[in-house]
Each structure stands twice: as structure tokens, then as C-alpha cells.
Amino acid sequence: MSRCYDVIVVGAGPAGLTAGACLAEMGVKALVLDEQHQPGGQIYRRVETASPATLKVMGPDYDRGLELAERFHKSGVEYEGGAIVWNVTADGSIAYSRQGKSQEIQGRYIIIATGAMERPFPLPGWTLPGVMGAGAANNLAKEAGLVPAGEVVLAGSGPLLLLEASILLKKGVNITAILETTEKIPSAQTFKYLPAAIRRTDFLLKGLNMLREIKSSGVVYHKGVGEIKAQGDSRLESVEAMVDGKTQTFPADLLLLHFGVIPNTHIFRLAGCAMRWHQEQRYWYPQTDDWGRTNCERIFAAGDGSGVSGALAAEYKGELCALEAARCLGIIPDYERDSLAKPLQEAINHDRWPRPFIDAMYAPKLDGSHFADDTVLCRCENIMVGDVRRAVSEGVREVNEMKIVTRCGMGPCQGRMCGPAVAEVIAAELRQSPERVGLLNIRPPLKPVPLEEVAEMELDEASQVQADLFKNMKK
Amino acid sequence: MFKQQDEQIQQKMVSVTLDGEPRELPAGVSVAAGLFSIGEIISRISPSSGKPCSPHCLMGVCFECLMEIDGIQQQACVVEVQEGLVINRGSLGKKE
Ligand SMILES: Cc1cc2nc3c(=O)[nH]c(=O)nc-3n(C[C@H](O)[C@H](O)[C@H](O)COP(=O)(O)OP(=O)(O)OC[C@H]3O[C@@H](n4cnc5c(N)ncnc54)[C@H](O)[C@@H]3O)c2cc1C
Ligand code: FES
Numbered sequence: 001m002s003r004c005y006d007v008i009v010v011g012a013g014p015a016g017l018t019a020g021a022c023l024a025e026m027g028v029k030a031l032v033l034d035e036q037h038q039p040g041g042q043i044y045r046r047v048e049t050a051s052p053a054t055l056k057v058m059g060p061d062y063d064r065g066l067e068l069a070e071r072f073h074k075s076g077v078e079y080e081g082g083a084i085v086w087n088v089t090a091d092g093s094i095a096y097s098r099q100g101k102s103q104e105i106q107g108r109y110i111i112i113a114t115g116a117m118e119r120p121f122p123l124p125g126w127t128l129p130g131v132m133g134a135g136a137a138n139n140l141a142k143e144a145g146l147v148p149a150g151e152v153v154l155a156g157s158g159p160l161l162l163l164e165a166s167i168l169l170k171k172g173v174n175i176t177a178i179l180e181t182t183e184k185i186p187s188a189q190t191f192k193y194l195p196a197a198i199r200r201t202d203f204l205l206k207g208l209n210m211l212r213e214i215k216s217s218g219v220v221y222h223k224g225v226g227e228i229k230a231q232g233d234s235r236l237e238s239v240e241a242m243v244d245g246k247t248q249t250f251p252a253d254l255l256l257l258h259f260g261v262i263p264n265t266h267i268f269r270l271a272g273c274a275m276r277w278h279q280e281q282r283y284w285y286p287q288t289d290d291w292g293r294t295n296c297e298r299i300f301a302a303g304d305g306s307g308v309s310g311a312l313a314a315e316y317k318g319e320l321c322a323l324e325a326a327r328c329l330g331i332i333p334d335y336e337r338d339s340l341a342k343p344l345q346e347a348i349n350h351d352r353w354p355r356p357f358i359d360a361m362y363a364p365k366l367d368g369s370h371f372a373d374d375t376v377l378c379r380c381e382n383i384m385v386g387d388v389r390r391a392v393s394e395g396v397r398e399v400n401e402m403k404i405v406t407r408c409g410m411g412p413c414q415g416r417m418c419g420p421a422v423a424e425v426i427a428a429e430l431r432q433s434p435e436r437v438g439l440l441n442i443r444p445p446l447k448p449v450p451l452e453e454v455a456e457m458e459l460d461e462a463s464q465v466q467a468d469l470f471k472n473m474k475k
Numbered sequence: 476m477f478k479q480q481d482e483q484i485q486q487k488m489v490s491v492t493l494d495g496e497p498r499e500l501p502a503g504v505s506v507a508a509g510l511f512s513i514g515e516i517i518s519r520i521s522p523s524s525g526k527p528c529s530p531h532c533l534m535g536v537c538f539e540c541l542m543e544i545d546g547i548q549q550q551a552c553v554v555e556v557q558e559g560l561v562i563n564r565g566s567l568g569k570k571e
Contacts, residue, residue: 035535035553036553037503037555042534082555084553100545100547117532117534117536118532120537127521127524127526127528129516129517129527129528129529130476130516130529131529131531132529132530132531132532132533133531133532133533135532135533135534136530136531136532136533136534137533139533139534140477140508140511140533143504143505143508143533144479144486144501144504144505144508144509144511144512145479145480146477146478146479146480146508146511146512147477147478147479147480148476148477149476149477149478150476171480234526234527235516235527235529253476254476264536376524379521379528379531379537379539380523380538381523382521382523382524411523411538412538412541413536413537413538416536416537416538417531417536417537417538447535447550447553448541448547448548448549448550450547450548
């Protein structure tokens, strides 16, 4: 017999921590799983064991994680770290691997709070050692106190790029250039959202302060940059970019890329949740109702995985899912759910004021026709942008078909890194919206699990492990 | 490419075997972070392009950090460093 829970929460970032704590506080039997070894998610990664120096550089926004973690532990909710979830089904079963053993468990409801990831953006040389995500460098700092040594270039766009730049400057890192692809002068469209944003001057001032710090540091900082290339033989040596109409080269040991964040949707797609396309932000997110319930009755989506809206909104959304799950379980009546939800909904609205302005300011300028033919698109299978274009010219119209024809998206990452860009390239060739060219189908296991581990697994009698379980690992 | 700057972190070093050689890594951080901290930035040779890779996302999505850890292909950014781990980066180790 497999273990059963009222609610299983996947992910222990702000959304999952809040959902788990809220459920346990109401007396619901809940379990929180996360592949990381400590609670916190991306933003509050390892906050509980952070040194005073790390807490100081990361600032008060990071401290918030300590309060969340405290509430989480106090609630007594069951938690397993180092738990890699590799299958989720719409009927509420979850398979996960922990300490070399896989097991299948059941939840009457499942809250998926797997967060967001940095938008993968193929550019020449992005597979060179020495090129990584800006958020990745941020993770290394939180996790192991590591700071970039040598010359660093930051490139891309979005608030997190500037946040990372300001953190690195505080640490005395040698930044050779910040290359922002965002236009020098925001579009008229952007200013349309300014009045709403001004309702949150606290938020805007925080951003302006960050920009002031960067500018006053005297670091080379260009906007409206294009044609970024990572150069080097077997590792990164320099970064080339088009600045003010001229090609410039910047020496670099490390290039930190950031092009915004997008929901991490593999689990939703695996479970068969209906997905929606966000035209302005150009990403897919699971369709949900006001409580976060997906079209699969038992599955909820909380936090940035349900649509990127930041860490505070993630908390509130996590709690809303928990309240609705508790109501469905008969723990609280409708009116109690509604009265507890009211302040959360107000908080979400308050938090949302500046978002359209920021989103418009840093809207992804994505055009699949801008990617160069000889740029690697699929890192796992080494498929070039040109390979995908050729397949389109030969009649391929959809991403799953593209995968069969070119192997693009067939490697171990299951299209996490190439999926969004492949769709942009196909869509640009066909002069369509990426919405029209499909989404890669996802199959278990989501993460590599050894065959022997699955063979030794205690299976639920009712469960049916599909025959193609290892499709993505045969290689 | 990275250095340990935070003096307040007192890391306990543990012994592991990296590509057949005894090495010391800081305990309790991810294997990917541990390898960065000792200057090992290459995670593997890509089986498709034959070129060296290094971890790109450090959060479990890019799979560039796949390596054999205790006999199993795993994401080095998800596995924690523990005493006695046997880490093999495949053809990379043999070449060196
Ligand atoms: C690399 C990175 C760094 C960031 N840094 C900052 C920052 O410094 N400041 C800021 O304001 N915002 C930051 N953000 C944005 C921030 O992540 C979000 O606003 C916030 O963390 C969202 O919270 P969440 O609870 O929705 O998800 P997350 O905090 O992302 O938590 C999701 C959790 O799910 C777990 N998970 C995912 N898949 C699985 C699986 N298959 N099995 C088990 N567990 C799984 C992950 O390990 C993770 O702990 C960052 C984003 C990224 C991608
Ligand atoms: S570094 Fe991307 S999965 Fe490990």
C-alpha cells in the first residue's frame, strides 16, 4: 500500500512553503516535497543556513525567507528535501526519488509549486563553458558563498539582471560591462502603465535606487545592445556586442545571461493540464481558476509556475490553493475560506500595481527570425537554428513533429532549454504566433531515474507504469 | 571562475573520488557548486557535440551538469556533496 495524503505540495519555495504551512495549521495531512535539500526555493535558497554576510548582501527581501521557513517548521507539516518528483498524474499519484529509492504516493489534492526558470535564449557561443544564467550565479552565491572571479559581463534584460549586477558590484566583482538589450527609451506603451505603478512608489524607489547604485559605480553600462556573441575556443574569452551601431568586444571569463523568467511547466504538461499562452510575456502557463485549480480537478498550480508574478504573490497564491483544498476536504466551510481569502486577494492586487509597467519595460523582444542559423538551439542534441529552419521549409509545422524529424528536444532536458526558442523559430518562419505551433509533449520520468530503482519500486495496485517510461533516457 | 569569498562560511571539507583521483570538496553544497569551488568548471563532454560543457542553470533544468555520481547519471546541481562520493565525468576524466 502506498502512502496517502490529503494534499501533496511539490516545491518548497515561497508558494509551496506557505501552502504547506497553511494546510498543516488547519489540521490537513500534507506533505511537501522538494528536490533541493533545504526549504526556500529559488529566491530563498538556503536562507536558513546563510551566513550574516550573505544575509547582508542579499538584503531584506531575502530575510523574508527566514520568516516563511519559521512558519513552515512551526506548522509541523511533513517535509522531505532531496526528493526529486519524476511523475505526476491527474488522478493524484506522484512518483519521486529520494536517497536512491523511488516510491509512489497518493494525494487527494496536489499543489504544484515548482516555480520559474530563466528564459533560455540561444545566442552564438552560449554553450561555451563560462556562460551561465545570472540566476545561476545567484544560486551559487546563496548555496556555497561563491563569487565570480576574473572579468564578468552581464547581458540580457529584466530586473533580475540588474539585481544580480548590483549584488556583484557590492561584492567588489570586476564587471567589464553590463549589456542590456532593453531599449534606451521605453516605448509609449510602457508609460501607459506608469500611473498604476506610481501607486507603489516604495517599489519603484527600490528599483531606482538599484539603478543609481549601478550608474554611480562607474561600471560600463550600455542599453539597447544587440547581437551578443560569446567567443572563445574551449571556454569563454570575450563577449562581442553591437553597441550604438558599432561592434565592441569585452574581455570576459564569465558571461551571465538573463532574459527574464518563465514558468517551469513540465509537471503541468506531464499531468495533462490545459495550458495558456501569454502573448506579451511570450510563455505558456497552466490555465487555472481564481483558486489556482487547473482543469484537472485534483491539481492546483501556485506561485511563479502558474504565471510569473514574484515571490510575494507566490506566497499569497500558495495560501489560496491551500484554503480551497481545505474547503474541498471539508475542513473549512465556504464562508471561512472566503473570509480568509479576502486579505490575500487584496494583497495580490496591491502587489500587482507596478507589474504591468515593469513587464512592459522589460517585455521580451523575441523574434525567432533574429536567431542565426549556426547558433546551437538544442544543447542536448546539438541541433542548430538552421536545422530547424530547414525542417520548416520541408514542411514541418509543429514542435513535436520537429522533435521527431530533427531530434530537437529529444535529449535529457526534454526541451526545457530549447522548447521556447524552437517554437519562436518555427513561428517566425511561418509568420504565426508560437501559440499555433504547439508545445512539446512531456513523458515520465521528468528527471533521470535508474531503471533498477523503478523496478524495485513499490507500486500502487491501481497504478499503471507506462511502457514508454524510459523513452527519454535511451541513448 | 569562482572563488569562496564569504569568510563567515566555515566549510567542512570531505574526501571524494573525482575521475579516479582523491579530491576534497566542501560538504553540504551541491556537487556542481563544490566542483566550481575547486576550479573544476567542466561538467562533461557533450555526447552530441563532443565539446566541453559547464553547468548552466544550477537549478535542475538544463541537464548540462549530468555526471555519474555513485554509479548513477545524476544532475550534479541537485546532488549534495557527502564524504566518499564517487564522481565520474566520463570521457573527460580519461583524457586528463
Ligand atoms: C535562478 C533564479 C534565481 C532567482 N533569484 C531571485 C532573487 O534573488 N530575488 C527575487 O526577487 N526573485 C528571484 N527569482 C524569482 C523567484 O524565483 C520567484 O519570484 C519565486 O522564487 C517564486 O516562488 P515559487 O514558490 O513559485 O517557486 P520557487 O521558489 O522557484 O520554488 C520552486 C521549488 O520547486 C522545486 N522543484 C521544481 N521541480 C521539482 C521537481 N521535479 N521535484 C521536486 N522539486 C522540484 C525547486 O527545487 C524549487 O525549490 C529567481 C528565479 C530564478 C529562476
Ligand atoms: S546545472 Fe542545469 S541542471 Fe544542473
